[in-house]
Amino acid sequence: xxxxxxxxxxxxxxxxxxxxxxxxxxxxxxxxxxxxxxxxxxxxxxxxxxxxxxxxxxxxxxxxxxxxxxxxxxxxxxxxxxxxxxxxxxxxxxxxxxxxxxxxxxxxxxxxxxxxxxxxxxxxxxxxxxxxxxxxxxxxxxxxxxxxxxxxxxxxxxxxxxxxxxxxxxxxxxxxxxxxxxxxxxxxxxxxxxxxxxxxxxxxxxxxxxxxxxxxxxxxxxxxxxxxxxxxxxxxxxxxxxxxxxxxxxxxxxxxxxxxxxxxxxxxxxxxxxxxxxxxxxxxxxxxxxxxxxxxxxxxxxxxx
Amino acid sequence: xxxxxxxxxxxxxxxxxxxxxxxxxxxxxxxxxxxxxxxxxxxxxxxxxxxxxxxxxxxxxxxxxxxxxxxxxxxxxxxxxxxxxxxxxxxxxxxxxxxxxxxxxxxxxxxxxxxxxxxxxxxxxxxxxxxxxxxxxxxxxxxxxxxxxxxxxxxxxxxxxxxxxxxxxxxxxxxxxxxxxxxxxxxxxxxxxxxxxxxxxxxxxxxxxxxxxxxxxxxxxxxxxxxxxxxxxxxxxxxxxxxxxxxxxxxxxxx
Numbered sequence: 001x002x003x004x005x006x007x008x009x010x011x012x013x014x015x016x017x018x019x020x021x022x023x024x025x026x027x028x029x030x031x032x033x034x035x036x037x038x039x040x041x042x043x044x045x046x047x048x049x050x051x052x053x054x055x056x057x058x059x060x061x062x063x064x065x066x067x068x069x070x071x072x073x074x075x076x077x078x079x080x081x082x083x084x085x086x087x088x089x090x091x092x093x094x095x096x097x098x099x100x101x102x103x104x105x106x107x108x109x110x111x112x113x114x115x116x117x118x119x120x121x122x123x124x125x126x127x128x129x130x131x132x133x134x135x136x137x138x139x140x141x142x143x144x145x146x147x148x149x150x151x152x153x154x155x156x157x158x159x160x161x162x163x164x165x166x167x168x169x170x171x172x173x174x175x176x177x178x179x180x181x182x183x184x185x186x187x188x189x190x191x192x193x194x195x196x197x198x199x200x201x202x203x204x205x206x207x208x209x210x211x212x213x214x215x216x217x218x219x220x221x222x223x224x225x226x227x228x229x230x231x232x233x234x235x236x237x238x239x240x241x242x243x244x245x246x247x248x249x250x251x252x253x254x255x256x257x258x259x260x261x262x263x264x265x266x267x268x269x270x271x272x273x274x275x276x277x278x279x280x281x282x283x284x285x286x287x288x289x290x291x292x293x294x295x296x297x298x299x300x301x302x303x304x305x
Numbered sequence: 306x307x308x309x310x311x312x313x314x315x316x317x318x319x320x321x322x323x324x325x326x327x328x329x330x331x332x333x334x335x336x337x338x339x340x341x342x343x344x345x346x347x348x349x350x351x352x353x354x355x356x357x358x359x360x361x362x363x364x365x366x367x368x369x370x371x372x373x374x375x376x377x378x379x380x381x382x383x384x385x386x387x388x389x390x391x392x393x394x395x396x397x398x399x400x401x402x403x404x405x406x407x408x409x410x411x412x413x414x415x416x417x418x419x420x421x422x423x424x425x426x427x428x429x430x431x432x433x434x435x436x437x438x439x440x441x442x443x444x445x446x447x448x449x450x451x452x453x454x455x456x457x458x459x460x461x462x463x464x465x466x467x468x469x470x471x472x473x474x475x476x477x478x479x480x481x482x483x484x485x486x487x488x489x490x491x492x493x494x495x496x497x498x499x500x501x502x503x504x505x506x507x508x509x510x511x512x513x514x515x516x517x518x519x520x521x522x523x524x525x526x527x528x529x530x531x532x533x534x535x536x537x538x539x540x541x542x543x544x545x546x547x548x549x550x551x552x553x554x555x556x557x558x559x560x
Contacts, residue, residue, distance in 0.1 A: 042559070045401060046404045047400060048559065049558060063405065068404055069401065069402050074401055076401075077397060079393060079394035079395050079397050081320070081389060081395060083324040083326075084324050088323035089323075091319055091323075092316050092319045092320050093398060093402050095312055095316035095319050096316035097403075
């Protein structure tokens, strides 16, 4: 995706967004609600025309792909005619994309909907709808899968199944999987890489390990001799910064609490507090996207009332 | 492209015949035209009804033209054919499978025109059957031939064209309920008003209703076009609606 931008009225939903998704990996596409994830995915798939920018799959834009369903499978929403059976729903797209209709039964089995396929989709539970959506995406046996909030409405067992299924598709079968979510915890155990957006802009991208390391090793130290302590710690090039919260506090990056304590003891410096501030991934995500919700202001006002 | 459209047409048929809408609409169309045929035949020649007598050539043509009462169902069939994609949000997977949206609309036009031929055959058969049975019961049904047959053929053609118009309207308006309500109001309120008001009755012959009436009317009604001109005009409406609908469907974002 390269330089995608889309404005709805006065709202810039997606703002100059660029990133790349690699095969054989599950890439999590993270951001709070309203961050522009769905708009981005719909632009990538040719459903929404971007104001600027392009998206390509192996160098070709979605509408230019011959037999797109055989190359890219997408689950954007649970869209079915309620009176049509899941099996007939799949058969429609078999016909539209030139696949044998028997493929419908194959993918029903693949997502564990086998017998339910003949029932009307209107009577499906949310979890079954998600599975039918996934089945639709898998019809053409595509090398690339794009899933928009696939875990929505799934029970814990379903989420467990989905995680395993997506990992299997990417790691064992070498497919490219891009899965969006507004909850980090949903992709934390599935994704190899994450792309984080907020207010339509790219906030951060990288592996989960990189994301964690971005905040690891940060330690808060409080000491009445903070200046002396800072000089001591800086001696070997360690990054030390004053903390806003307390006048006698320091934030030290790259050293463990043990090491700081040892050096302070050796230097005869009194410590009042020494604690690790390494935050969990969830906290990192929250910090990266804080305030970037499209409707953050509205929530704040409602909170005040 | 030909094979692609052919398989999209089959996909449309799978969509249509995998829910029950088609059978209810077909029953509705048969009941509508059959009921009018029965009613008119029962009162043919009755001085109070103003209908020509049962054995007159005028009556034969009038009776067989009653199949056009099902045009309202035809247009609804076309509208549903396209608006259900937006109503149930299946436009997303449909356009994902075929990003060339123009092909989807062309396939819908073809698929529904062909289905409409089937509808037209059934509706015409029901109309003829009712007229013949009810007429014979009163001692003399109109014969199935000559001008009568021509009227019947034009009525069937009108049913097909109205379905095409419906597909075009559906693509234009997207909203299923809105499109159907607007069409019903137009067909049953606006057009009859325009037809009866002297100031606008001159323009009526250029409207779809006027074109339809020109194709099948045998009465001395308002000023109308020739039969074939009416057919061409109606076909023109169908094509314009389809073209506009296609252009809009292609350009609009699917959100």
